[in-house]
Amino acid sequence: MQHNDKFVYRLLNEMEMPEQGLRAKNPSASVSIQEHVEKGSWGRPSQFISTAASLHAVKQFATRSVSPRKRIVKIDLRKVEESSEAAVFDLTSRENRENYLTSEKAQNFARKFQEVLIRGYVPADCIEIISDEQVFRE
Secondary structure, eight states: OOOSSSEEEEEOOTTOOGGGOEEOSOTTOOOOHHHHHHHGGGSOOOSEEEEESSHHHHHHHHTTOOOSOOOEEEEEHHHHHHSTTEEEEEOOSHHHHHHHOOSHHHHHHHHHTTEEEEEEEEOGGGEEEEOHHHHHHO
């Protein structure tokens, strides 16, 4: 992990219940970081959980969401990294994007939304729910 801040943010989908932790759609998948970033939710279910390095970036991403409910959580990466079930891939640096992402489309997407991927499970005690009203007033 390179990201300097200890927190990342995630726009939850309708099925996610942060009080039970967050799990990748298919923890045993072998989808590449490239494919996950380039195709996102429209691609194959992957072993990664997408997050953004800043609240601003996740709010930007939320404006593209068709879901009427926009719930955002803050995830403590220090706690996540202490978990043996998770690994963090920080795509906020140009060097890491060039290392993991070969297409310009994927690199641009990762840069724009300050993508940080978590492989595996995020325990509930690493997650803080941010209310819809609080997030979109800021």
